[in-house]
Amino acid sequence: MTDACSPPTTLLLAGHGSRNVEGNDEIEKFAEAWRQRRPGERIEVCFIEHAEVLLDEGLDRAARGARRVVLIPFILNAAGHVKMELPAAVEAARERHPDVEFVVTRHLGMGREIFEILQAQLKRLMKELDVPDPRTTGVILLGRGSSDAGANGELARMARWVFEANDHELVDLAFTGVTWPRLETVVQRQARLGMTQICVIPVYLFTGVLIERIGGQIERLRKQYPQIAFALGAHFGFEPGIFDLLDARVAHYDAPMASLLECDGCKYREAAEAEHLHDHSHTATGGCAHAHAHG
Structure with a gap:
């Protein structure tokens, strides 16, 4: 049963996890800094591997007292962890918590x-x-x-x-x-x-x-x-742009999947969309085939 005083949605950051404890500690510190940017929201952390709180436990914790869990893959590239392990863990969590809605956002990506x-x-x-x-x-x-x-x-x-x-x-x-x-x-x-x-x-x-x-x-x-x-150079997880990117992921977690595909950075798209001249069709592999109309 959902506590009427608890936030209806839990934001769950899923980090990769590191054998180096300092790396996992940095993600926890990031989560704390993000909580300060989003006061009143419930933000939890779990890891895919090499940590104490892994996916299953993290999803269970996030589901307690919530109506919705938004899982955010806190990962730059979509490899096996994002494409296979996270969806499998979410499906299992849905069976364990049938009264909770589970949503998975797009990973951070390279945009x-x-x-x-x-x-x-x-x-x-x-x-x-x-x-x-x-x-x-x-x-x-x-x-x-x-x-x-x-x-x-x-x-x-x-x-x-x-x-x-x-x-x-x-x-x-x-x-x-x-x-x-x-x-x-x-x-x-x-x-x-x-x-x-x-x-x-x-x-x-x-x-x-x-x-x-x-x-x-x-x-x-x-x-x-x-x-x-x-x-x-240095790792950059605490750059302001990373916080902004996560805010955008949360703001659009319920957007149609078409908007989550890999088309960021197409300069023709930016220019042509304003003129409604851009045909943006996606292949089954997630690639992008562009047909650009030039005025």
Whole structure:
């Protein structure tokens, strides 16, 4: 039975989880900061793995005293966790709590908000290097890596957006595990192609084992390539844009699924929608086929 004094909706952040306790603690601190932005709302936290409160328990806690649970995948890329584990956990929770409505929002994704954060990181790193020539300064976006090609493709899209928005001749992507290329390989290539500075931007929300690993890798690379100046970015989970992105997810959690598909960042869409000239059709794989009408 729902308590009449309790909020009717629980917002449940589902983080990935880290073997590094500090990473999980940062998500808890983020949740507390988000509660301060949304006073009066009930915000809970759970994790997919490597934590005490996992999905099933988190969903059960969120359902107590609530009429609706809005599960927010607090994850940048939609790989197996988002596509398989979260839906399965939600279906099981619906059976356990038939009187509670469970809604799942889209994951954070790689849209305009994340792009703006990466752009700000790049500008900070360029200042750290005393604003060198971008044509001799390589950029590497460094992601977690996944066996899901679509998840890796989201990072590839960010690399292209960064390339389009700047004057760097080389903007590459690398991964810390699972897939290729790895950071060392990309640095070797950029050095061979004449880069004298390299900005490495980890595409991570919070700290963890992999963030620590990246720091060690950069130290070794500095010794291997003393002729190259390296600038290393930081994880960005506490950036204001992340809070804004979550607010938007909650505001539109009941939007039609078509609005949650991967079409962010299409400059033709922005221009053409105003003139009602844009045909935006989606394939079954979540890709986007564009038919652009030009006046």
